[in-house]
Structures are given as C-alpha cells and as structure tokens.
Amino acid sequence: MLREFSLNLLAVVGVLWLIYVATRFARYLADAAVGNLPAEVIFNLLWLNSMGALSVLLPIAVFLSVLLGLGRMSADNELTVIAACGIAGNRIRRNVLIFTGIMGIVIALLSLWIVPDVLAGRYQLEQRAKVTADTTGLVAGSFKESQAGDWTFYSQGLSADRTHMENVFIEIQREPKPLIFRAARGHFDVEPSSGDKYLVLEEGYRYEGKAGDLDFTIAEYATHSLLVEQGGQQQYREKVKATATAVLWQRGNLEDLAEVQWRISSALMTVILGLLAMTLAHAGPRQGRYAGLFPAILIYIVYSNLLGVSRAWVEKGDLVPWLGQIWVHLIMLGLWWLLVNRYQLRHYLSIQRQAQGQ
Structure with a gap:
C-alpha cells in the first residue's frame, strides 16, 4: 500500500507541478514582454515559485494518491480479498495514517520553515527585478x-x-x-x-x-x-508569506496569527483528507476506480475555501484567534465519521421508521 501511495504521489505531484510551472512561466513572459520584468530573472523566479508552491500542492496530491491507490485496489477486488483473509480495516487505516502522517510532517516542515525562506528570496528578487526593469x-x-x-x-x-x-x-x-x-x-x-x-x-x-x-x-x-x-494589500500579503514563522508568532497581530494557523492547517489538512479518501475509494459494483474522484474534488474545494474564509475572519477580527481554523477541521472530521458509519446510520434510521410505522 505504501508503495502504491508513493508512486501515485509522484505522478500527481509531477502533473500538478508542471501545470503550475507552465502557468507561472506564461505570466512571467507576459510581464517581461511589457517591460515590467527583466528576462534574465524569469527562470530564477520560476524555480523559487515552484519550490514555494510545494506546501500548497502536496496536500491535494496526498489526497489524490490515497484515493487513486485505494480506488484501484477496490476496483480490482483486492480490498475484498484482504477482508476475506481476515485482515481488519484498521490495518488499512493504519497504513493510510502512516503515509499521511509522514507527509504531514514533511508539509509542516515546508510550511513553517523552508517555504517562508524560499518566498523571502523570491520577494527580494522580485523587488530588485521591478526596480531594474524600470531603468532597463x-x-x-x-x-x-x-x-x-x-x-x-x-x-x-x-x-x-x-x-x-x-x-x-x-x-x-x-x-x-x-x-x-x-x-x-x-x-x-x-x-x-x-x-x-x-x-x-x-x-x-x-x-x-x-x-x-x-x-x-x-x-x-x-x-x-x-x-x-x-x-x-497584495504586496503586504506577499511580505507576510515570506516572513519567518517565529517572527510572526512573536509579533502576534491578527494577520500574523492567521498566517501561522494557515501554515499549520496544511499539515492537519493532509491527514484528514487521507482519512476521507479511504471512505471515498470503496467503489460499488460497476462504478469503476474513479467513481469517488468528483466528490473528492468537491470536498477538497469546500475544505480549502472554508479554511480561506476562516483565515479572512481571523484577520478582520470577526473570529477569535484561539478558535481560528480548528472548527473547519472538526467539521471535516465529523464528515469523515458520518461517511464511515453511513451504513450503520442508514440501518438505524430504517429501524426507527419501521418502529414509527408500527
């Protein structure tokens, strides 16, 4: 399973990374064409931007890698054979938690320490490039x-x-x-x-x-x-993204606390999305291995947008900082619990309806 998840992760990260790099490259070429950016710094900025985007691309890549791996095993009846051999579902859940936990630690290191340094270098290079472009x-x-x-x-x-x-x-x-x-x-x-x-x-x-x-x-x-x-405001936000986590925590204003919570949420989001992928990967008869892909993308969009809304509320002071983005993770954990126990809940509700009918 870990090998299956890892191979899918490499494939998904590669595709998402190429899409991101191509989009950024086109934008930098447009800026260079109108004289807002020197052509010689395009590839340096492209490299720094692609490294800074890893903390954003990895959570959805981990989510899709678990979903695709378990979806293939479900479509090929491997999960059915595993259950028939007496291997409990907790073993599968343990492997998913090991994989997503390791990737969550990697994403936490990237978000809290590595990416801010990379973005700081990119920010300084962009400012120098804009000044150079004006005189060039x-x-x-x-x-x-x-x-x-x-x-x-x-x-x-x-x-x-x-x-x-x-x-x-x-x-x-x-x-x-x-x-x-x-x-x-x-x-x-x-x-x-x-x-x-x-x-x-x-x-x-x-x-x-x-x-x-x-x-x-x-x-x-x-x-x-x-x-x-x-x-x-955009320049200010870019500057906050490029600030070290320790400095943000020490300053402690609302914008800085919202940024710190956003960085921590990337790691928590990875683990919770891995648990949700387990419930979406079990395809029914004649559904195929990609049956859970659309609801998975929908859940990711809702999840990330709720985190963005919570971040904006903390920045504006509409939400207390100690609550922050915790409520979003709790909602997603509640959704995971409902999906895991959906058959038991459906059976319980049918019994209640029958009892009321009698």
Whole structure:
C-alpha cells in the first residue's frame, strides 16, 4: 500500500507541478514582454515559485494518491480479498495514517520553515527585478512615458550597472499646476515593509506651475522621493508569506496569527483528507476506480475555501484567534465519521421508521 501511495504521489505531484510551472512561466513572459520584468530573472523566479508552491500542492496530491491507490485496489477486488483473509480495516487505516502522517510532517516542515525562506528570496528578487526593469527600459537620450501617460521621463545616460540614471528630467501632468523635476542622478527604490516603489532624485530642482504664471515656484533639493506605485494589500500579503514563522508568532497581530494557523492547517489538512479518501475509494459494483474522484474534488474545494474564509475572519477580527481554523477541521472530521458509519446510520434510521410505522 505504501508503495502504491508513493508512486501515485509522484505522478500527481509531477502533473500538478508542471501545470503550475507552465502557468507561472506564461505570466512571467507576459510581464517581461511589457517591460515590467527583466528576462534574465524569469527562470530564477520560476524555480523559487515552484519550490514555494510545494506546501500548497502536496496536500491535494496526498489526497489524490490515497484515493487513486485505494480506488484501484477496490476496483480490482483486492480490498475484498484482504477482508476475506481476515485482515481488519484498521490495518488499512493504519497504513493510510502512516503515509499521511509522514507527509504531514514533511508539509509542516515546508510550511513553517523552508517555504517562508524560499518566498523571502523570491520577494527580494522580485523587488530588485521591478526596480531594474524600470531603468532597463530607459534608453539614453530618449523619452519614456508611464503606463498612465501622465509622467514623462528623460535620462541622458545610465550608470555602468544600469541601476542609476544621470541628468534626469521628469514632467508630471497634473491639475492645477504641472511639475517638472531636474536632477543630477536618480534611481528607483522599494520600501520593503509596504512594497511602495519610489523614484529617488538627487541634487536637482523642482519647478511647480505654468510658464508665465505669477505663482511659479522653484525649489532646490538634495534628495527628493516621488511615489511611483503603491504596494497595496497584495504586496503586504506577499511580505507576510515570506516572513519567518517565529517572527510572526512573536509579533502576534491578527494577520500574523492567521498566517501561522494557515501554515499549520496544511499539515492537519493532509491527514484528514487521507482519512476521507479511504471512505471515498470503496467503489460499488460497476462504478469503476474513479467513481469517488468528483466528490473528492468537491470536498477538497469546500475544505480549502472554508479554511480561506476562516483565515479572512481571523484577520478582520470577526473570529477569535484561539478558535481560528480548528472548527473547519472538526467539521471535516465529523464528515469523515458520518461517511464511515453511513451504513450503520442508514440501518438505524430504517429501524426507527419501521418502529414509527408500527
């Protein structure tokens, strides 16, 4: 059984991993095509993203591997022969728990320690890549407009490492007074905590107003920062995902506690899904080995969505942190108990109906 589960796990992880990598690769190519990402960092980001996705792909892969393994054995009547030989169902349940328990420990190690470090490296690489992309798209001696069309950039030249601009001219169209900046040097910078992107100008002048107006203002500055793009909630969430578990636990705010619970839930989810797979794998006559695949996918979607809803409630303060996502796991354990005892419950209800009819 363990060999059957392991072979199915390798096959399912391979398929899911290839789908994930292909999707991410297409997205990075689109970003590189419009100049938002340097082409040379695509494969590094792809590798870090695929490693970070293992904690998300493994729970459903373990679930499907147990389901497919036991489904094949049920369709080939191997489980029937095992029961006829006097081997109790607890032996099968023990093997499933051993397999899912080992994988749960692996997923816990990934979610709590390894994946945050990988995502931290990816986050830093993405921020550097975005800054590099802004200056890489600049051609010395030519103008470049922002995507919204309200900013116009001009740089006479770039530094040797192509990270700093020299002799910068910037025009910002706004009402009621347009802005013009001149600077000897300029570079892009990203605030690590918020993800906000700034254009930092050094040793220049700031002109505000329209030419010929009486309220025309000229100011000299040593350093001037312009907000180019706000990081937003998505950048903040990515930063939290890349933070070490010990740091999140020490800070202890609602968003950090919700993230810690989410990481722990991945391991618990793996074991509970393995138990549910046992009840769905026993196919009836003429049903085939894939009969339980559709309800299994439906259960996984409901399970993962409930965990996501519980996480959002904890972040917003609508749910007390100590309850967190425990109630979702208890509901799924209750569903497993109902599926295991469904025949006894059906027999009990039929007896009760007969007693009421008499």
